[in-house]
Amino acid sequence: DQQVKQNSPSLSVQEGRISILNCDYTNSMFDYFLWYKKYPAEGPTFLISISSIKDKNEDGRFTVFLNKSAKHLSLHIVPSQPGDSAVYFCAASARSNFGNEKLTFGTGTRLTIIP
């Protein structure tokens, strides 16, 4: 049962334009959401997160939007840069559920920025 879904395996965006990566979840217990970026041969690195009490969180070029009613979140990267080319994983956790803090990951979206 895939509780966190990233339905787009890949995305190509022109340099300078906006990249929008999407993620859907099914578990209503999830209350914290994160995006990780992964380069080949490296471990995932934390990018940005959002608590379920918010609907938007911004950090520089990266903004995460959360729509709880739709159980949907998205990551916006503006402007997109060649160094943003990587695999992006959406992850979720149920921090309020004691003993269940593990991150549940989506399958990832490979973002390619075209110069």
Added chain:
Amino acid sequence: DSGVTQTPKHLITATGQRVTLRCSPRSGDLSVYWYQQSLDQGLQFLIQYYNGEERAKGNILERFSAQQFPDLHSELNLSSLELGDSALYFCASSVIRAYTEAFFGQGTRLTVV
């Protein structure tokens, strides 16, 4: 550098063998998580330890086991290896039980031949 150290980086072994993967968490982190990433798959949660005790289990096979030692480093033991166990194994650590984010090591690439 995330501060999480995994050894070895690469491991090639034969079917039926047993291997041990090691993880040193970031200084001060009490929680350690193990994840498996097979080819073109997402990260599958295997198991979590907090301050030496098992906290949560995911889809971890019975042939696999883990432990966290008093110095907080963790080991993942994989036995009776099969070809399908070939994957990247990641360790992550976080400060407290209800964490904000987890920091990942660079992973151990296991190849079973």
